[in-house]
Amino acid sequence: MASPFPGTSSLVRRTLRRAWRPRPGRSASSAKNGGKNGVRLTRRPLTPPYxxxxxxxxxxxxxxxxxxxxxxxxxxxxxxxxxxxxxxxxxxxxxxxxxxxxxxxxxxxxxxxxxxPPLPLPQPPERRGLYWYAALLAALIPWHRARWDGLFSFAALPAAARDWLTAGGLDAYRVSVAGEWWRTVTSLTLHADAAHLVSNLVMGAIFGIPLCRHTGVGFGFLLTVLAGALGNLSTAYLRPASFLSQGFSTAVFASVGLLAAFAAAFAARHAAATAADHHRAAAVKQGILKALIPLGAGLGFLAMLGGSEAPGVDYLAHTMGLAAGVILGLAVAFGAPCLLTVRGEKNTALQWISLALATGLFAACWRAALATA
The missing domain is CATH 3.30.70 (Alpha-Beta Plaits)
Known part of the structure; x- marks a missing residue:
């Protein structure tokens, strides 16, 4: 093969060959001249040859x-x-x-x-408007105020609180035998008294706002409602046929499970991107600790409520909501991780669509409940 450095002395050519390695390819000069067997020169740093x-x-x-x-x-x-x-x-x-x-x-x-030492576990990306989640929960206050004051005077709507519970409460017999699945959603919007309502709103905001940091407000609210409904559905099949309950607390514990699942999944993705095996193990350990924090808080709150349940509040539903949140959170985090990583205009569209779906789900379920009351 001809030398790529014509017109130079042998000493200069030997020096240049140490710094340049000819490789098969098509050089710029050969391409310009129409040649097909040119030489592409890849430079090697000027270091001792060995x-x-x-x-x-x-x-x-x-x-x-x-x-x-x-x-x-x-x-x-x-x-x-x-x-x-x-x-x-x-x-x-x-x-x-x-x-x-x-x-x-x-x-x-x-x-x-x-x-x-391994790098600390990164935090989920910042999202704006997280406290709007508390505003969504606060919408239950005027709803209950109007219901308790009897402002709903339409003929198709129940007037007394007991009738509302009969129409939309979690009736185990009607859900498991009659197939009235919409009660798993409508029962989330009913509470026994003001103390029951306020406690659920406060605890829902405490766990829901950190959850929305992973999901966004609209998508997090939709997942909370769906996981709460799944928890109520499993409760209806585990309780006796005469059981009747109400309250948003199932969804509150579902948000705890969702938060733990997303924290574990976020740590798992970080561990998969970590280079060294010992750093990967440390990242997994940090992820487990991150997931145990909301789970421990939820279990502590569950134990605190276990011995003194208010009328119409189900202890088993809390446990089922927690389990449903973990299962649904892991399914979304590993089955559709793209929903947790969208940014910009696509993320805004996802939040509004999710919020519309959650609102439409409540409206459709209450329409079905009042039609069969």
Whole structure:
């Protein structure tokens, strides 16, 4: 093959061959001249010819390499007195070490990586308007005020609170035998008294606002309602046929389960993107702790309410809501993770569509409940 450096002396050609490696391909000059068998020259950094590039071995199976990581590696080599040549020409970054010391240098850098503490678990992305979730829950206040004051005077609407409970409460017999599934949703909007309502609103906001940081307000509210309905459905099949309950507390504990599931899934994605195995294990441990915090708070609140249930409040429904939230959250986080990562205009559209679906679900279920009352 002809020399790629014509017109130069043999000494100059030998020097240039050390810095340039001819590779098969089509060069710019050959393409311009119509040739097909040109030579593409890839430059090799000017280092002693037998020095070894250990950068590929360090980057192997690592996704977190970057300028900061390279700087740490160079500090290790300087501290240990290794000679090196570092060339940062993205996307090719080279770290050349004398062949006698290459294995020792690689060992020192890998030992540093094992001793290096893992990066803290990142926080979910910031979302705006999280406190609108509390405003959505507060909409239950005028609803109950109008219902208790008898402002609904239409002939098709029940007038007394007992009639509302009969029409839309979680009746185990009507749900499990008659198939009136809409009661799993309508019962979420009924409460025994003001104390029952306020406690559910406060606890719902405490757990719902952190949940919306993962999902957004509209999508988080829709998932909370769906998980609460699933919890009520399972409760109806586990309770005796004569059982009747009401309250948003099932959805409150569902939001606890959703929050724990999304925290665990967020940590799992971070662990999958972590390079070293020991860092991956640390990320998994952090994720488990993140998931246990809302679960522990929910179980503590569950134990606090377990011995003194208000009339119409079901202890089993709390447990079923918590389990339904965990299952639905894991299904969404791992089955459709794109719904949790959309940003910008697409995220705004998702939130409004989810809010419209949740509102329409309440309206459709109450229409079915009043039609069969």
């Amino acid at each position: 020095w070894r590039n250990i950068a590929p071995s360090l980057r192997k199976n690592r996704r977190d390499t970057g300028p900061e990581r390279y700087r740490h590696w160079l500090l290790v080599l300087q501290a240990k007195g290794f000679r090196y040549r570092f060339f940062d020409r993205p996307p090719l970054v080279s770290l050349y070490i004398p062949p006698v010391a290459a294995k020792a240098a690689l060992h020192e850098i890998l030992a540093f990586e094992k001793e290096r």
